[in-house]
Amino acid sequence: MKDAHDEVRFRVRYQETDRMGVVYHANHLVYFEVGRTELMRKRGIRYADIEKEGHVLAVTEARARFLGRVTYDDEIAVRTSIKPEGKTQVRFEYEVRVTGEERKVCDGYTLHVFLGPDGRPMRLPGAVRGVIERMQRGGGHEDGA
Amino acid sequence: MKDAHDEVRFRVRYQETDRMGVVYHANHLVYFEVGRTELMRKRGIRYADIEKEGHVLAVTEARARFLGRVTYDDEIAVRTSIKPEGKTQVRFEYEVRVTGEERKVCDGYTLHVFLGPDGRPMRLPGAVRGVIERMQRGGGHEDGA
Amino acid sequence: MKDAHDEVRFRVRYQETDRMGVVYHANHLVYFEVGRTELMRKRGIRYADIEKEGHVLAVTEARARFLGRVTYDDEIAVRTSIKPEGKTQVRFEYEVRVTGEERKVCDGYTLHVFLGPDGRPMRLPGAVRGVIERMQRGGGHEDGA
Amino acid sequence: MKDAHDEVRFRVRYQETDRMGVVYHANHLVYFEVGRTELMRKRGIRYADIEKEGHVLAVTEARARFLGRVTYDDEIAVRTSIKPEGKTQVRFEYEVRVTGEERKVCDGYTLHVFLGPDGRPMRLPGAVRGVIERMQRGGGHEDGA
Numbered sequence: 125m126k127d128a129h130d131e132v133r134f135r136v137r138y139q140e141t142d143r144m145g146v147v148y149h150a151n152h153l154v155y156f157e158v159g160r161t162e163l164m165r166k167r168g169i170r171y172a173d174i175e176k177e178g179h180v181l182a183v184t185e186a187r188a189r190f191l192g193r194v195t196y197d198d199e200i201a202v203r204t205s206i207k208p209e210g211k212t213q214v215r216f217e218y219e220v221r222v223t224g225e226e227r228k229v230c231d232g233y234t235l236h237v238f239l240g241p242d243g244r245p246m247r248l249p250g251a252v253r254g255v256i257e258r259m260q261r262g263g264g265h266e267d268g269a
Numbered sequence: 270m271k272d273a274h275d276e277v278r279f280r281v282r283y284q285e286t287d288r289m290g291v292v293y294h295a296n297h298l299v300y301f302e303v304g305r306t307e308l309m310r311k312r313g314i315r316y317a318d319i320e321k322e323g324h325v326l327a328v329t330e331a332r333a334r335f336l337g338r339v340t341y342d343d344e345i346a347v348r349t350s351i352k353p354e355g356k357t358q359v360r361f362e363y364e365v366r367v368t369g370e371e372r373k374v375c376d377g378y379t380l381h382v383f384l385g386p387d388g389r390p391m392r393l394p395g396a397v398r399g400v401i402e403r404m405q406r407g408g409g410h411e412d413g414a
Numbered sequence: 415m416k417d418a419h420d421e422v423r424f425r426v427r428y429q430e431t432d433r434m435g436v437v438y439h440a441n442h443l444v445y446f447e448v449g450r451t452e453l454m455r456k457r458g459i460r461y462a463d464i465e466k467e468g469h470v471l472a473v474t475e476a477r478a479r480f481l482g483r484v485t486y487d488d489e490i491a492v493r494t495s496i497k498p499e500g501k502t503q504v505r506f507e508y509e510v511r512v513t514g515e516e517r518k519v520c521d522g523y524t525l526h527v528f529l530g531p532d533g534r535p536m537r538l539p540g541a542v543r544g545v546i547e548r549m550q551r552g553g554g555h556e557d558g559a
Numbered sequence: 560m561k562d563a564h565d566e567v568r569f570r571v572r573y574q575e576t577d578r579m580g581v582v583y584h585a586n587h588l589v590y591f592e593v594g595r596t597e598l599m600r601k602r603g604i605r606y607a608d609i610e611k612e613g614h615v616l617a618v619t620e621a622r623a624r625f626l627g628r629v630t631y632d633d634e635i636a637v638r639t640s641i642k643p644e645g646k647t648q649v650r651f652e653y654e655v656r657v658t659g660e661e662r663k664v665c666d667g668y669t670l671h672v673f674l675g676p677d678g679r680p681m682r683l684p685g686a687v688r689g690v691i692e693r694m695q696r697g698g699g700h701e702d703g704a
Contacts, residue, residue, distance in 0.1 A: 134569070135596075137589060137592060137593060139589045139592060154572060154574045157572060157574060158572060161570075161572075161632070171632065172630075172631055172632040196607055197605065197606065197607040
């Protein structure tokens with residue numbers, strides 16, 4: 125992941141594993157959610173505040189590749205970056221790694237559209253466009269690389 | 270479970286297991302949810318309709334005992350009964366069994382309060398009181414015992 | 415979905431919704447899981463039996479598009495088809511629809527690899543190749559279209 | 560909670576909410592899990608290591624009271640204490656609070672039994688008895704109260 129990105133770390137919960145002994149694959153999409161929430165928070169956007177204004181950021185597409193084993197109590201690092209996708213969509217990209225190892229266990233992206241109070245797609249809110257522009261100019265955040 | 274009750278059957282999903290190889294304990298509370306939704310449906314109450322009227326049935330307490338092993342693809346039967354608990358609460362009781370075996374793998378109860386559009390506790394809706402009365406008079410449903 | 419496929423129907427649980435009022439997107443991957451479990455069961459393969467033999471069917475990739483609103487108590491139909499993907503992978507494709515409406519609310523695919531007891535990729539078990547061949551010859555199951 | 564306890568803080572995920580707009584009740588049991596994992600870790604026991612030795616800590620009972628509203632992005636604090644329950648069981652007690660407010664949103668307990676490699680109940684491992692004794696003597700950890 126060459127673009128500016130943010131990283132958040134936390135541990136895998138027992139609940140997130142399955143009887144194969146590893147994280148149930150769909151839970152990586154939940155880790156992606158934590159990644160984008162924290163990316164926005166560090167850039168000054170609390171997603172909960174966006175919803176208070178009547179807007180929602182609906183997921184329109186998700187893709188993930190499952191590349192390696194990760195299980196209970198492993199500490200993982202989710203790296204997230206953000207890009208525009210046309211006029212009304214946002215694209216987040218993710219990498220999930222086990223900390224302390226170089227091993228990438230999952231990567232993927234999600235596409236999102238902002239919906240207004242009427243449930244229809246709207247232009248990206250200015251605050252979100254600002255975050256994207258700052259990240260594309262090369263980071264602007266101490267975790268950026 | 271001597272009272273009149275309903276039964277609903279379905280299979281355990283892989284997602285619901287954990288790396289101990291069995292159903293993660295908290296998922297039994299989800300099975301309880303399926304039990305009470307179906308009990309109400311069979312008695313003519315669609316819980317989704319209650320919410321359309323601005324009421325919600327909030328869980329105030331839950332207790333479960335985990336009594337035996339149950340895992341992926343096992344077909345389980347959830348037996349549910351309903352009782353009043355004071356003027357504003359409802360008590361659902363549950364048993365989860367693996368079908369085709371006598372083995373009970375979980376039992377427990379949940380308490381619920383109806384909240385009105387203002388978020389405050391309200392009397393039980395008439396339709397719900399009706400269900401309770403019919404069940405207490407001895408069933409009124411083919412699955413009752 | 416023009417290929418032979420299977421269909422399984424069930425209702426959305428309250429637990430699967432989020433505060434946007436709809437199914438949390440990652441839960442569609444759980445619905446996909448139910449789709450492929452039931453497709454295999456109807457063709458005579460109990461996936462739990464495959465694991466008893468020491469093999470697992472690990473997910474290597476998943477993609478989903480979220481196309482419409484679906485919420486608590488909606489009955490959904492998951493249509494699933496299966497294809498080979500090279501020598502060691504299997505591809506399942508899915509559509510999730512709200513029953514009684516033409517509306518498709520999600521589609522996507524998952525890729526899987528069979529791992530042997532040593533954790534390494536293995537050729538597809540003969541039983542699975544048989545299922546794929548029968549489906550590709552035009553169905554062989556009453557739900558096929 | 561007067562006994563010595565540990566506290567762990569984290570934020571509610573969107574995935575954990577339901578369409579009532581709050582945390583789905585069963586997810587509090589997952590928060591309890593995080594509480595006991597961290598309590599043990601801070602006292603020098605990595606639960607994952609216990610499993611490596613072939614022992615598991617199975618939940619035999621859980622009870623929770625849901626006392627107040629908590630939703631997405633709220634930071635919560637889970638306070639956990641541990642006690643023996645007879646010769647073979649352990650009791651964890653929990654409180655979940657929204658940080659920065661005095662509001663308790665959930666409390667409860669879980670009972671657990673240690674199972675040996677043969678799947679049968681065993682005496683508490685010495686390391687776990689040590690943790691309980693130190694906590695009962697008045698804490699021994701900076702977060703204790």
